[in-house]
Amino acid sequence: MSKSSRTATSAIIIGRSSVVSQMKRLIETVAPSLGPVLVTGPTGAGKELVAEALHLDSGRNGKFVPVNCAAIPRELMESELFGYEKGAFTGAEKRRIGRFEQSHNGTLFLDEIGDMPLSLQTKLLRVLENHTIQRVGGNDDIPLNLRLVCATHKDLKSMVDSGDFRADLYYRLNVFPISVPPLSERSEDVIDLLDSLIEKRLAQAPGVAPPLFSDNAKKALAAYDWPGNVRELRNVIERAFALFSGNEVSGQHVRENLLSLQMPVGLDPEEQNAIWDATGDEDGTSMQVFEAAFDDAPPRPEAYRAWFNYHDNIDLRLHLRDIEVILIEAALSATEGMVSHAAERLNIGRTTLIEKMKKLMIEKSPEV
Numbered sequence: 493m494s495k496s497s498r499t500a501t502s503a504i505i506i507g508r509s510s511v512v513s514q515m516k517r518l519i520e521t522v523a524p525s526l527g528p529v530l531v532t533g534p535t536g537a538g539k540e541l542v543a544e545a546l547h548l549d550s551g552r553n554g555k556f557v558p559v560n561c562a563a564i565p566r567e568l569m570e571s572e573l574f575g576y577e578k579g580a581f582t583g584a585e586k587r588r589i590g591r592f593e594q595s596h597n598g599t600l601f602l603d604e605i606g607d608m609p610l611s612l613q614t615k616l617l618r619v620l621e622n623h624t625i626q627r628v629g630g631n632d633d634i635p636l637n638l639r640l641v642c643a644t645h646k647d648l649k650s651m652v653d654s655g656d657f658r659a660d661l662y663y664r665l666n667v668f669p670i671s672v673p674p675l676s677e678r679s680e681d682v683i684d685l686l687d688s689l690i691e692k693r694l695a696q697a698p699g700v701a702p703p704l705f706s707d708n709a710k711k712a713l714a715a716y717d718w719p720g721n722v723r724e725l726r727n728v729i730e731r732a733f734a735l736f737s738g739n740e741v742s743g744q745h746v747r748e749n750l751l752s753l754q755m756p757v758g759l760d761p762e763e764q765n766a767i768w769d770a771t772g773d774e775d776g777t778s779m780q781v782f783e784a785a786f787d788d789a790p791p792r793p794e795a796y797r798a799w800f801n802y803h804d805n806i807d808l809r810l811h812l813r814d815i816e817v818i819l820i821e822a823a824l825s826a827t828e829g830m831v832s833h834a835a836e837r838l839n840i841g842r843t844t845l846i847e848k849m850k851k852l853m854i855e856k857s858p859e860v
């Protein structure tokens with residue numbers, strides 16, 4: 493099947509790595525069928541984008557209706573999904589069409605399905621069996637033709653084992669599983685993503701000078717392990733626009749100012765805070781928590797707990813390595829590349845430092 497060049501999937505999902513190419517082929521194959529799709533993968537990896545691609549390549553002419561089950565209060569979720577009749581409850585002054593009905597002939601995207609309460613799981617199962625819904629406070633069975641795509645960053649199978657997710661629903665939803673790989677498993681896509689996200693950002697704000705990433709900057713981005721996945725890359729680009737618009741970004745800038753939390757010299761503290769606030773993660777947690785922790789050195793280990801909880805899962809080895817690289821480079825730069833002095837400042841032996849520098853490919857005088 494070589495329809496890749498014409499599909500929405502190939503246009504909107506950036507990446508040429510073999511894992512992403514495979515995933516795109518799977519999306520294109522599954523898109524036209526009616527069975528439910530379960531998209532899994534870590535936060536920020538692109539699950540919602542996969543759901544959109546599935547809809548666009550489905551040939552269905554209804555709408556793509558996204559619902560984030562984690563964002564809707566439990567007590568409102570049923571009426572949000574099923575709608576309600578006038579007078580169904582206090583405050584129901586007129587009939588309201590729910591998300592199921594809105595997605596008739598289209599695609600309903602239930603994001604964070606792992607957060608759906610058990611009582612609603614039972615109702616969802618009934619919808620899948622009968623292809624009809626009843627509005628809250630109504631008796632009519634309303635027939636629906638919808639394609640269901642669900643996503644979760646949780647391990648639904650283990651939720652089934654612990655009794656938090658209905659097994660029968662799990663098997664019904666998991667007809668076509670699609671797993672979105674973390675960005676660390678497709679480093680060769682980082683630069684394509686960088687270029688494409690910068691282009692998108694420029695299209696939104698024409699006239700703004702983009703930051704210019706040097707070859708070393710690109711290397712540093714490709715070497716990073718992206719615990720927050722493509723969303724984190726998007727945030728880094730946002731930060732680069734704020735800090736380096738129209739200027740060249742070096743490898744050291746990437747490591748010190750974009751991936752970690754130092755500000756380039758020359759910005760006043762108020763300006764710094766405004767930038768971190770403006771370029772933090774959508775829910776405003778991770779960067780602020782992390783930033784607060786680094787106000788006073790050394791970093792409080794406790795801050796890593798909040799950071800870990802935010803990301804759910806990380807690659808411990810890569811993170812410890814990144815910390816090591818940053819501290820060694822800081823010591824080398826503070827001692828102007830004098831390895832023995834840097835070793836002293838780090839309280840390790842000179843040969844140990846040299847070995848580490850070799851292993852981590854750190855140069856004596858990191859580029860400025």
Ligand SMILES: Nc1ncnc2c1ncn2[C@@H]1O[C@H](COP(=O)(O)OP(=O)(O)O)[C@@H](O)[C@H]1O
Nearest residue numbers: 504505506534535536537538539540541722723
């Ligand atoms: N392969 C990709 N190509 C282009 N943009 C992507 C890709 N993967 C993710 N993105 C972008 O990254 C951001 C996070 O993706 P999203 O689908 O919301 O992740 P998730 O739902 O898994 O948390 C979005 O802005 C999305 O458009």
Ligand SMILES: [Mg+2]
Nearest residue numbers: 536539540603
């Ligand atoms: Mg999402």
